[in-house]
Amino acid sequence: MMIELKQRLRAIEQRLAKEALGSFRANTSRVLRFLEEHKLFRQSLALFSDEARGFWRWYDFNVPLRGGVWWEPAPHLSPLAEALHEYERFGVILTNRTHSRLFMVYLGEIEEAQEAFAAAEVKHIKTPARDQLRSQPTNQRHAERHALWHLKNVSDKMDRLAAQYAFDRLVLAGPPEVTSELRRLLPKRLRSRVIGLLNLPVTAGQPQVLEATMSIEREIETAGKREMITDLVTAAAKQNHAALGLADTLQALQEGRVWHLIYAEGFAAAGRSCPNCASLFADQHESCDYCGAALQPVEDLIEPMAERVLSAGGMVERVRSSVDQQLQAAGGIGAFLRF
Structure with missing residues (x-):
């Protein structure tokens, strides 16, 4: 390095x-x-x-x-801006029938958002053996009611935290029968954000919760990126508000049409820029096609391209090597266009 x-x-x-x-x-x-x-x-x-x-x-x-x-x-912030767009904020509920822990996962970090809260325990009173036998079904019903109350309380708590932390996705962790019941109890607006169930003990450490959540995130990201690239290639082939390859993407950028720039991990292309009108060129022009000024060399066109898209309110997204084969085959770079 x-x-x-x-x-x-x-x-x-x-x-x-x-x-x-x-x-x-x-x-x-x-x-x-x-x-x-x-x-x-x-x-x-x-x-x-x-x-x-x-x-x-x-x-x-x-x-x-x-x-x-x-x-x-000024500070160069476009790589940070790309990461903020690329990574989603995850809420994680780790629960059993009596105890819960609430987490937020973002940019590879985990934070326990709030101390767990427990439902009231069912107290067992010493009684003669015959009475104990009769009381067992009652205690079981009490435990089930308390467990249901606890999960409803968790649901209400997470509903409030959703507004506070503005997470994008929700993961439910715990025994399968508990997470399934909690999912049913969640308000519809939260249920729609649930993207995975994890079988973890409520005592799991933060590293274990983080790794399990990041595994789900990687699966979602891989599927989403593949679908996005397929949509991009299809739209570009139909000339439907999309561009593929460096030349076409630069042309669309020059026309102010790029709103979502997408490039493959490791993609780099030298080129030239105009100090007068900021136009960018992939070939070895000596002078600007638009204003005639002498051009300056650019080591990597991704940098000025990303800066221009971000400054215009657009998005820039890097596609990792595990899913970028289709994009690499199409030139390594492309964009969805505004018009």
Whole structure:
């Protein structure tokens, strides 16, 4: 990682004006020093440095982000924006008949949203053996009523939390007979968000709950991305508000028509940009087709393309290698269009 980072930093430095070199080198030194001193990070790391203004922030994430190095007047946030769009917020109810725990899962992180609440326990009173035999059915009925009350209470609690946390999906975890009953009790607006049932003990640790939930998320994402790519390829073939391949996608972007840019993981394409009108080109034009200005080289067109789509209120989505074969075969990039 360090070798590739230093190569990218050198490439940026070679393009800078002489007066910008001092500031760039100061920030570069700080970033490299930080990485030498801190070795343990999760899947992704975002660093923001502005030595002149005393600004320094770093964040690590438990999900993969699109990588890159940028030297710009403002923080480069498009990889973070893509992740916010890509990952959904999951609510998880882990329950049995007497005890519940409520979680939120987002961006590979888990948070226990609220302490569990338990239904009142059925108290057993010492009685003669004959009376105990007669009381067993009564105790069983009491336990069943308390269990039903508990699950209704869980349902009501989750209904309120749904408004508070605005989760996209809901997972029910616990013994199968309990999760099935809870699903039946949920309000329709919550029942429609249930996308999986997990057989877990109510005492399960957060790592176990997180991994089980992420497994469901990966399955949903894989199915959804495959369907999305099929729709994109079909729509582009019918010329129905879709573009495929770099040339057609760039043309649609130039016309302001792209609202959902989709590209395969690992896709990269060098090109050129116009410093005057910001037009982008995939080939080695010397001058802009639209204003005639001399063009500048761009190492990876995905960056300016994503920035333009996001600034226009659109979406940018990366498709992981496990499901991007159909998109790769169609050029590795495409878009759904506004008109």
